[in-house]
Amino acid sequence: MSKFGVSAQALVAAAVGAVIMGGVVAAPKFFAPEARAQAIAIQAPPGAPMSFADLIERVEPAVVSVNVISTQEIGRNAEMEELLENFRGMPGLEEFFRQRRSPQETPRTREARSLGSGFFISEDGLIVTNHHVIDRATQIQVVLHDGREIEAELVGSDQQTDLAVLRVKTPGKYPFVRFGNSRNMRKGDWVVALGNPFGLGGTATAGILSADNRELGGGSPYTDFLQIDASINRGNSGGPTFDLHGNVIGVNSQILSPTGGSVGIGFAIPAELAREVTDTLIQSGRVSRGWLGVVIRDLPTDFAEALGIPGTKGALIAEVTGGSPAERAGLRRNDIILGVNGQQVTDATTTTRLVGRLVANTSNRFEIVRDGQTQTINVVVGERPDDPNAASGLQPAPGTPRGQGETPTTPGTLLEPFGARLLPMTPEVRERLGLRAGDTGLSIMEIVPDGLFAKAGLEAGIVILEANGRPVPTVEAFNRVVVEARAANRQKILLALRVGQITNYRTVDLPG
CATH class of the missing domain: 2.30.42.10 (PDZ domain)
Known part of the structure; x- marks a missing residue:
């Protein structure tokens, strides 16, 4: 209790309702000194707005909901294709799902409906959204801020950056926003996201720029994403993220979530890349790389x-x-x-x-x-x-699983220091691995436990194509590379390995 007979918490609560002048809370002079100190301490930090309302009122008319009817393949192959796309660029998983597609399956399709977001970038009705929002669309409808529903057509899209441009079919003058520069943003700066999460159009969320230059794997090779903690959920895809000046600094694209809902980790395509790609799509309808x-x-x-x-x-x-x-x-x-x-x-x-x-x-x-x-x-x-x-012309071959190499007609040569039995690659293995006629290598026929190859994670069935950049058609050629590496005082050799139809690399320690 304070000397006035009321709690300090009550005085602080009263201070919150005090006069606000230029974003600073003015505590009444009749408060006790300790209460005044607490009241002033809860004011917004420098640069933080007391409200985002003015900003949202200004930019929200340019934000639209995107309703899409599309054709969607169903069946096992469709599931494998979706998984393949999610893990593209990750050699082991990509090959795993590729080999599980069935060539005998007859494709089947069904009508699908999906929701997304977008925003006008020109007065004459050009809209930016995500490629995955309108992929395989047969009908596109946008819902404006005032509730009007307007048909739209695709101008162009780019799967690699997940961007697309639409144009409304109804002529008119539409409110629009402009791209800013995300490079001017710093980690911790305020951002505001608008969109259509779960079909709830006209939704605004606020947060900060959590990180920039995020790489999200081989599926997005051309994009360094902005990470934001403003809530982004399903349906926000294609919507804008704004800075406090009302400039679009990112196009919302992905979320990281074990549940499908926002956990505070969302990703947006930076404005600079979005501007470059959308300009190209408007001019030519596609991006040539x-x-x-x-x-x-x-x-x-x-x-x-x-x-x-x-x-x-x-x-x-x-x-x-x-x-x-x-x-x-x-x-x-x-x-x-x-x-x-x-x-x-x-x-x-x-x-x-x-x-x-x-x-x-x-x-x-x-x-x-x-x-x-x-x-x-x-x-x-x-x-x-x-x-x-x-x-x-590279197509997945049936192959044999790792660890199940062909039974050799000869036992091969055992390299005791490495703990592996090697045999020159046969034409049948070369064809199965999708290699060219002149390619050479050594098939690993057996791995000895606790050997140097075993410690490096190698298994029977893998083919060594090269060692330290040199072809190894024979065991003698492999041994020459080892001798050269030792003479150069190196501790490891680098092996180019063929696993299925993927070439990977692994270093192996040289024997002491």
């Missing part, structure tokens, strides 16, 4: 050490597609890409994005490391197909 025709991997420290390369900046070419621009230009497996047209790359993601921005059918300079030497190779990039695997 450069295509190299390679599978690339990051270059971890142990990979670089095994190859004797200083630093770990760059991207390792794990596979070159037959007939691709990369093959025609002379790029090879185990080449390390350091830069494109003078711009340095740091990992597989930055390389993918740089190549994706190249203009198809133009010559570009690729700085690479091959056999420890830096060189430049000019590559005329192609246009990225919708399905690069289909374009290259």
Whole structure:
């Protein structure tokens, strides 16, 4: 109790109702000093608005709900395709779901209805939303802030960035918002999200920018997402995230949630990328990206050490597609890409994005490391197909599960220091793994427990294509690589491995 006979909590509560001047709470002078201190302490921190109402009133008329009728495949293959899309870019899981599709299944379809969000970006009725909101749409309807329902048509969409542009069919002048610059935002800045969660149109939520430059795996190779904690739920997809000036700094796209509802982790496509892609879609209806025709991997420290390369900046070419621009230009497996047209790359993601921005059918300079030497190779990039695997003729082969290699006609050669029995790859294995006629390698026929191969996680049935970037058609060739690595005082060797139709890499310790 205070000396006035009322609790400090009551005095603080009274202070909340005091006069607000410029966002500062003015505590009445008749309060005791300790009560005045508590009242002032609860005022909003500098820069925090007392209300988002003015902002929301200004931008909400430009936000729409998007109602879609689409055709949807049903059956086991449809389920596998959905899972395959979710795990694209993750070699083991992608191959797992790919091999579980049934070629005998007759496709079946059904009508499906879905909800999303969007926003006007022009007075004449152009709307931005997500690709996945309108994918396979046969009918698109938008519901305006004033309740009007208007038919819309697709201008263009881009699956890789999950963006799409619509145009309303009813002429008129529509309220619209503009893209801002998310790079001006700092972690902790206020953001406001608007949309149509669970069909509840006209919903606003507020939070902060939790993080930026989030990578969400191979399914989104061209996007570094903004992470926000403003509530985003199903139906918010395609809606805008605003800064406090009413600029769109992100397009809501994904949530991370074990329950399907908001847990405070949502992701938005940055405004800079959204503006670039939507401008292209408006002009041409599609996004054309450069295509190299390679599978690339990051270059971890142990990979670089095994190859004797200083630093770990760059991207390792794990596979070159037959007939691709990369093959025609002379790029090879185990080449390390350091830069494109003078711009340095740091990992597989930055390389993918740089190549994706190249203009198809133009010559570009690729700085690479091959056999420890830096060189430049000019590559005329192609246009990225919708399905690069289909374009290259690479199809999933039945294969044998890991650990179930073919029974050899000879026992192979046992390398005791490594604890593995190796046999030159047979033509049948080469064909099953989808390799080309000239490819060579060593099949792992047996793994000895506690050997160096076992400790590295290798299993019978895997094929060693190369060691430290050198072909290993025979056990003798493999041993020569080991001798060279020891002479160079290296502690590991880097193996290029074929598992199914995927090329992966693994380092193995050299015997002491």
